[in-house]
Amino acid sequence: MSLRFEILHTRGKARRGRLHTKHGVVDTPAFMPVGTCATVKAMMPESVAATGAQILLGNTYHLMLRPGADLVEKMGGLHKFMNWDKPILTDSGGFQVMSLSGLRKLSEEGVKFSSHIDGRQYFLSPEESIKIQHKLDSNITMCMDECVKLPASYETLKKSVEMSMRWAVRSKAAFVDRDGYGIFGIQQGGDNHDLRAYSAAELTKVGFDGYAIGGLAVGEGQETMFQVLDYAPQMLPADKPRYLMGVGRPDDIVGAVLRGVDMFDCVMPTRSGRTSQAFTARGTVNVRNARHREDPRPLEAECDCPLCRNYSRAYIHHLQKCNEVLAIMLLTWHNIRYYQRLMQGLRSAVESDTLEDFAADFYARQTAGDIEEI
Amino acid sequence: MSLRFEILHTRGKARRGRLHTKHGVVDTPAFMPVGTCATVKAMMPESVAATGAQILLGNTYHLMLRPGADLVEKMGGLHKFMNWDKPILTDSGGFQVMSLSGLRKLSEEGVKFSSHIDGRQYFLSPEESIKIQHKLDSNITMCMDECVKLPASYETLKKSVEMSMRWAVRSKAAFVDRDGYGIFGIQQGGDNHDLRAYSAAELTKVGFDGYAIGGLAVGEGQETMFQVLDYAPQMLPADKPRYLMGVGRPDDIVGAVLRGVDMFDCVMPTRSGRTSQAFTARGTVNVRNARHREDPRPLEAECDCPLCRNYSRAYIHHLQKCNEVLAIMLLTWHNIRYYQRLMQGLRSAVESDTLEDFAADFYARQTAGDIEEI
Numbered sequence: 001m002s003l004r005f006e007i008l009h010t011r012g013k014a015r016r017g018r019l020h021t022k023h024g025v026v027d028t029p030a031f032m033p034v035g036t037c038a039t040v041k042a043m044m045p046e047s048v049a050a051t052g053a054q055i056l057l058g059n060t061y062h063l064m065l066r067p068g069a070d071l072v073e074k075m076g077g078l079h080k081f082m083n084w085d086k087p088i089l090t091d092s093g094g095f096q097v098m099s100l101s102g103l104r105k106l107s108e109e110g111v112k113f114s115s116h117i118d119g120r121q122y123f124l125s126p127e128e129s130i131k132i133q134h135k136l137d138s139n140i141t142m143c144m145d146e147c148v149k150l151p152a153s154y155e156t157l158k159k160s161v162e163m164s165m166r167w168a169v170r171s172k173a174a175f176v177d178r179d180g181y182g183i184f185g186i187q188q189g190g191d192n193h194d195l196r197a198y199s200a201a202e203l204t205k206v207g208f209d210g211y212a213i214g215g216l217a218v219g220e221g222q223e224t225m226f227q228v229l230d231y232a233p234q235m236l237p238a239d240k241p242r243y244l245m246g247v248g249r250p251d252d253i254v255g256a257v258l259r260g261v262d263m264f265d266c267v268m269p270t271r272s273g274r275t276s277q278a279f280t281a282r283g284t285v286n287v288r289n290a291r292h293r294e295d296p297r298p299l300e301a302e303c304d305c306p307l308c309r310n311y312s313r314a315y316i317h318h319l320q321k322c323n324e325v326l327a328i329m330l331l332t333w334h335n336i337r338y339y340q341r342l343m344q345g346l347r348s349a350v351e352s353d354t355l356e357d358f359a360a361d362f363y364a365r366q367t368a369g370d371i372e373e374i
Numbered sequence: 375m376s377l378r379f380e381i382l383h384t385r386g387k388a389r390r391g392r393l394h395t396k397h398g399v400v401d402t403p404a405f406m407p408v409g410t411c412a413t414v415k416a417m418m419p420e421s422v423a424a425t426g427a428q429i430l431l432g433n434t435y436h437l438m439l440r441p442g443a444d445l446v447e448k449m450g451g452l453h454k455f456m457n458w459d460k461p462i463l464t465d466s467g468g469f470q471v472m473s474l475s476g477l478r479k480l481s482e483e484g485v486k487f488s489s490h491i492d493g494r495q496y497f498l499s500p501e502e503s504i505k506i507q508h509k510l511d512s513n514i515t516m517c518m519d520e521c522v523k524l525p526a527s528y529e530t531l532k533k534s535v536e537m538s539m540r541w542a543v544r545s546k547a548a549f550v551d552r553d554g555y556g557i558f559g560i561q562q563g564g565d566n567h568d569l570r571a572y573s574a575a576e577l578t579k580v581g582f583d584g585y586a587i588g589g590l591a592v593g594e595g596q597e598t599m600f601q602v603l604d605y606a607p608q609m610l611p612a613d614k615p616r617y618l619m620g621v622g623r624p625d626d627i628v629g630a631v632l633r634g635v636d637m638f639d640c641v642m643p644t645r646s647g648r649t650s651q652a653f654t655a656r657g658t659v660n661v662r663n664a665r666h667r668e669d670p671r672p673l674e675a676e677c678d679c680p681l682c683r684n685y686s687r688a689y690i691h692h693l694q695k696c697n698e699v700l701a702i703m704l705l706t707w708h709n710i711r712y713y714q715r716l717m718q719g720l721r722s723a724v725e726s727d728t729l730e731d732f733a734a735d736f737y738a739r740q741t742a743g744d745i746e747e748i
Contacts, residue, residue: 038692042699044680067667067692075670075688083684293441296449306418310457314449318412318441325416328699 003182013260022180052340061096077137143171182209200235273332377556387634396554426714435470451511517545556583574609647706
C-alpha cells in the first residue's frame with residue numbers, strides 16, 4: 001500500500017490520525033474544502049492553506065468536461081495547474097454524472113451521459129474514471145461506484161451495492177500504484193446493516209488504502225445517518241482512514257467523529273459564503289439581516305480569520321447589501337476557517353481524552369441561541 | 375496648509391514628488407485604485423497595498439447612499455471601516471450625481487437628486503459634500519464642482535466654470551483644517567485656454583493643498599486631452615500636486631506625466647478585471663480568447679503579481695470560461711499591479727532623467743503587436 005496512515009491516539013471510537021502522501025501529511029479528523037473546477041471558489045490557494053486545510057477535494061466530473069483531463073495533465077497535473085502543492089483527493093465523477101449531467105444511460109459497463117455545459121456525449125466507466133484521476137495526479141483516487149438515494153428498497157440497494165463492488169474490483173485493477181498515492185474503496189448498502197457488512201467485506205478482500213462511507217447524506221436525515229454510522233465505520237479495517245463522503249454540517253461532523261470517521265468533504269462552507277451565511281459557534285448567521293447594519297463587533301470574537309480580525313459586522317453587512325465580491329471572499333474564508341478550527345478542536349480533544357466534553361460543549365453552544373445574543 | 379508636498383526631482387515638465395498625509399506618504403506620479411463602495415472590487419485591502427498602491431479613491435456619492443456617512447463616521451471613519459490604513463482621497467460626489475442618480479435639479483445652491491438604488495431624495499451642496507468627506511475622514515477632500523461633457527460651447531463652459539469657482543470658495547470655507555489632511559481645488563474650463571487660465575487664477579487666489587484638472591476624459595479623445603494638458607497643468611501652482619481626475623488608460627497616463635501631472639485615478643484596471651481584460655506591456659489582452667486555452671506560459675513573464683507568478687494563461691482562461699470568482703480576483707490584482715509597476719517605472723525614469731526614453735520604449739511596446747507574438 002502506498003499511503004501510510006498512522007493512528008496517533010484513540011478515544012472511544014474516535015481516532016486521531018495522520019495520513020502521509022506524496023504532497024504532504026493530512027492530520028485527521030480532517031475536513032477537505034471542495035475545489036470543484038480547479039479552484040476553491042473565491043479563495044486564493046494560499047488563503048485556503050492559511051485556514052489550516054491540508055487537503056482539497058477535486059471533482060472529476062467537472063474537470064473532465066472543463067478544461068479536460070488531458071489538458072490538466074499537459075499542464076503538469078492539478079496541483080501545478082491550480083497552484084496547490086498539498087494533497088488532493090478526487091471523487092470518481094460517478095455521483096455528479098448521476099446528479100448533474102443530461103441524458104444518461106447506466107449499464108454494467110459504465111455510464112453514458114451528456115455534458116450539462118454543452119451537451120457533448122461522454123462515457124465514464126470505473127477504468128476511465130481511474131485513468132482520469134491519474135491524469136489529474138490525484139493523491140487519493142476514489143473508486144467509481146453507484147450511489148442510491150434514500151429511502152430505497154432492499155432489492156434496489158442490494159442490486160446497486162453488488163454492482164458497486166464489482167466496480168470496486170475493476171477500479172482497483174485499473175489503479176497504477178505509486179509511492180505517496182492511493183485508492184479508496186467506497187462502502188455502499190444504504191441504511192441496511194447486512195448490505196453494509198457485505199460491502200465492507202468485499203472491499204476488504206480487494207484491499208484499499210482507505211475506505212469511504214458512501215450513500216449517506218442523500219436525503220435520509222441526521223438521525224438515520226447516525227444510526228448507520230453507529231455500525232458502518234467499525235465494519236471497515238481499523239488501520240485505514242475512513243472517509244464520510246459529502247458530509248456535512250458541523251453537527252454532522254462532530255457526531256461522525258464520535259463514531260469513528262476520519263475524513264470529510266462538503267460544499268457547505270464555500271457555498272454558504274456565496275449566500276450570506278456564516279458558520280459560528282452559535283450556529284449559522286445571515287449577515288444580510290438588518291440587525292447587523294450598525295454593529296461594530298466582529299462576527300466572532302474568537303475567530304482569527306481576516307473577516308473577524310479586521311472588520312465589523314456592519315462592514316460585512318454593507319458589502320453584502322452592495323453585492324460586493326469581497327463579501328463572498330471574506331465569508332468563504334471565515335467559513336472554511338470555522339470548519340478547520342472545528343477539526344483542530346476535535347483533533348485536540350481526541351488527543352487529550354476530552355472528546356465527550358468537547359462534543360457536549362459544542363452542541364450546547366450551537367443550540368444556546370444565535371450570535372445576536374452574545 | 376496641512377498637506378506637505380515635496381518635489382524631489384523634475385525632468386522637463388514631469389515631477390517626482392512626495393505627498394505627506396496623516397496616514398502616510400504618497401510617492402508621485404501616483405495612481406489611485408478606486409474603492410467605490412468602501413472596497414476595491416474583488417481585492418483584500420492588504421493585496422491592494424501589496425501592489426504598491428499608496429492611496430485609494432473613495433466615492434462620496436456611493437458612500438453617502440450606502441452605508442451613509444454617519445454610519446462610516448460612527449465606525450471610526452473609512453480607513454477603519456474598510457481596513458485600509460493608508461491615505462484616502464474622496465471625490466465630491468458631484469460627478470456621480472450628474473451621471474448616475476435619478477431625477478436631479480441643479481441650482482446655484484447645489485443639486486437635488488434621487489438615489490439610483492432606492493429613489494430616496496437627497497441634496498448635495500459644496501458645504502454638504504465637504505461635511506460628508508469630513509465624516510468619512512478623507513485625507514484629501516475634493517471641492518464640489520460641475521463637470522461639463524465635451525464638446526460644449528464657450529457660453530456653456532464659461533457659465534459652468536464660473537459657478538464651479540464660486541463653489542470652490544464655498545468648499546474651502548466649509549473645510550476644517552487638520553494636520554495631515556487637505557483640500558484640492560478643481561480647475562475647469564473644458565478645452566478653452568482662457569477659461570482654464572481664469573479657473574486656475576481663481577483657485578490660486580483661494581489657495582488649496584493641491585489642484586485637480588477636471589473636465590477631461592469626458593468624451594473629447596486623447597488628442598484634445600493632450601492639447602489641453604500642454605498648457606493647463608502649468609497654469610497651476612508649481613509647488614502643489616496636480617491631479618488629473620478619472621484618467622485613464624496607460625498611454626493617457628504616460629502622456630500626462632510628461633505634461634506635468636502628478637496624480638491619477640481610474641476604474642479601468644478594476645473594471646477590466648471583471649471583463650476578462652488584462653493590461654500588459656503589449657497592450658490589453660482578453661484572456662477569454664480561445665488561443666490561451668493550452669498556453670502554459672504566464673500572462674506576463676516580467677510581472678510579479680500572483681497571476682503571473684503562479685499560473686498559466688491556460689488556467690486563467692479556464693477560470694474565465696467557468697465564470698469563477700478567482701478569475702476576477704487574479705485579473706484585478708494583475709491590472710492594479712500593472713498600473714503600479716507603470717507608475718514605479720515613471721517615477722524611476724523622472725529620477726534618473728530618462729523619462730523620454732522610458733516613454734518612447736513604452737509606446738513602442740504598446741504598439742508592437744499583442745502578447746500572442748511575444
